[in-house]
Amino acid sequence: MRFIFLSLNLLLFITSLLIPQDAPEDYKIAVSEIYLSDPFIFADETDSTYYMYGSGGNGTVMCYASKDLKYWSDRFIVYRxxxxxxxxxxxxSWAAEVHKYKGRYYLFTTSDDGKPMGKNIRxxxxxxRATQIYVADSPRGPFRxxxxxxxxxxxxxxxxxxTLWIEHGKPYLVFCHEWTQIMDGTIDAVKLPKNLGVPVKKSFVLFKASEAPYVKESPPDPKKEYVTDGCFLFRTKTGRLGMLWSSWKEGKYVLMAAYxxxxxxxxxxxxxxxxxFEENGGHGMLxxxxxxxxxxxxxxxxPGDARPRRKPIFIEADDSGDRLVLKKEGLIIK
Structure with a gap:
C-alpha cells in the first residue's frame, strides 16, 4: 500500500513538471498547441471567461474556455x-460564433449536407450550404x-x-453568398425578426468580392472565382461603421476592411x-x-511549422481613429 501511495505521488509530481506552471489548474492547453480555423472569441463577463468557437465537423459544435487567452480547457460540445x-x-460546422442578445446566447454556424443544388457557369x-442560428441559456450550451x-x-x-449586427435596435444577419454559385461572391445582409427567427424580408447585397483593393480585372472575369469569407462588423471610436472580411490574393489568405x-x-x-494582414491569415473578429x-x-x-496548419492568433488592435489598425508594439498571443 505504501508503494502504491509513493508511486501515485511520483506520477503526480512528474505530471506537474509537464504542465506549464503558470497555466491555470483547469486550463492546461497552450494556445500554440491548438489547431483551429475561424476562431471566434466570446468574452463572457458573467463568469470572466473567454469562450473560443471555430470550425469542426462530425456532427458537433465544439468550444474551448480560457481565463487568460494563453491557456485553454479541453474542447467540449455545445451543440450536437x-x-x-x-x-x-x-x-x-463552420465558422461557429456566439452572440448575447436580449439575455440569451445565440450560436451562428454554417452547415452543408454534401448534396449539390445546381451548377455554376463553369x-x-x-x-x-447555409447558416442557421441556435439558442441557449449559457455560452457553454447546450444550444437548441x-x-x-x-x-x-x-x-x-x-x-x-x-454574423449578427444590430442597427438602431434591429437585428440583421450578415453573410457570404458563395462564389461556388455566382463566381463573384458577395456579402449580403437580411433583416431578422426580433426573436432572431427565420427572415421574412429579402436580403440585399453590400459589396462584391471583386471590389477587393488588389483585384485588377475590370470588369471581373465571369468564369473566375472571387471569394468572400468571414464577415464581421464593428464601429470605430469615431463612430465609423466597418467590416472585416477575407479572401485570397495570389494564393494567400488575407484580411481586409471595408467602411x-x-x-x-x-x-x-x-x-x-x-x-x-496578408501573410496567410484571416477570418477575423474583434x-x-x-x-x-x-x-x-x-x-x-x-510557415515555420513542420506541418503548417491553421492556428488561432490574437493581436492587439486600435480603433481610436477612423480606421482599424493593428498595434505595431501591441500585445500578441499565439
Missing part, C-alpha cells in the same frame, strides 16, 4: 446535430434549434459565415486600400479583453 437535422447528424456543382429545422440564409443559395460611407449597414461600402484591450482574433498559418 440531431438525426433529423437538414444537414444530417454528421454535418460539418459547369461545377455547388452545394446546399428554435426554427423548426430551418436555416436563416436564402433557400437555393450556398451561403456561409453568418460604410453612410455609416449604415446598407452602405455604400468602400474598401480600405491597405490590407490588415473582442475586448477583461482589462480593456481591443483584440483581433483570426487564424493564421505559420
Amino acid at each position: 446535430f440531431r438525426e433529423s437535422h437538414w444537414a444530417g447528424p454528421k454535418a460539418p 459547369g461545377e456543382d455547388y452545394p446546399r 434549434d428554435f426554427t423548426d429545422n430551418k436555416p436563416h440564409t436564402p433557400e437555393g443559395w450556398p451561403c456561409l459565415d453568418g 460604410s460611407e453612410s455609416g449604415r449597414l446598407r452602405g455604400p461600402w468602400k474598401q480600405d486600400r491597405e490590407l490588415l 473582442f475586448t479583453t477583461f482589462d480593456g484591450k481591443l483584440m483581433l482574433s483570426m487564424h493564421y498559418v505559420d
Whole structure:
C-alpha cells in the first residue's frame, strides 16, 4: 500500500513538471498547441471567461474556455446535430460564433449536407450550404434549434459565415453568398425578426468580392472565382461603421476592411486600400479583453511549422481613429 501511495505521488509530481506552471489548474492547453480555423472569441463577463468557437465537423459544435487567452480547457460540445437535422447528424460546422442578445446566447454556424443544388457557369456543382442560428441559456450550451429545422440564409443559395449586427435596435444577419454559385461572391445582409427567427424580408447585397483593393480585372472575369469569407462588423471610436472580411490574393489568405460611407449597414461600402494582414491569415473578429484591450482574433498559418496548419492568433488592435489598425508594439498571443 505504501508503494502504491509513493508511486501515485511520483506520477503526480512528474505530471506537474509537464504542465506549464503558470497555466491555470483547469486550463492546461497552450494556445500554440491548438489547431483551429475561424476562431471566434466570446468574452463572457458573467463568469470572466473567454469562450473560443471555430470550425469542426462530425456532427458537433465544439468550444474551448480560457481565463487568460494563453491557456485553454479541453474542447467540449455545445451543440450536437440531431438525426433529423437538414444537414444530417454528421454535418460539418463552420465558422461557429456566439452572440448575447436580449439575455440569451445565440450560436451562428454554417452547415452543408454534401448534396449539390445546381451548377455554376463553369459547369461545377455547388452545394446546399447555409447558416442557421441556435439558442441557449449559457455560452457553454447546450444550444437548441428554435426554427423548426430551418436555416436563416436564402433557400437555393450556398451561403456561409453568418454574423449578427444590430442597427438602431434591429437585428440583421450578415453573410457570404458563395462564389461556388455566382463566381463573384458577395456579402449580403437580411433583416431578422426580433426573436432572431427565420427572415421574412429579402436580403440585399453590400459589396462584391471583386471590389477587393488588389483585384485588377475590370470588369471581373465571369468564369473566375472571387471569394468572400468571414464577415464581421464593428464601429470605430469615431463612430465609423466597418467590416472585416477575407479572401485570397495570389494564393494567400488575407484580411481586409471595408467602411460604410453612410455609416449604415446598407452602405455604400468602400474598401480600405491597405490590407490588415496578408501573410496567410484571416477570418477575423474583434473582442475586448477583461482589462480593456481591443483584440483581433483570426487564424493564421505559420510557415515555420513542420506541418503548417491553421492556428488561432490574437493581436492587439486600435480603433481610436477612423480606421482599424493593428498595434505595431501591441500585445500578441499565439
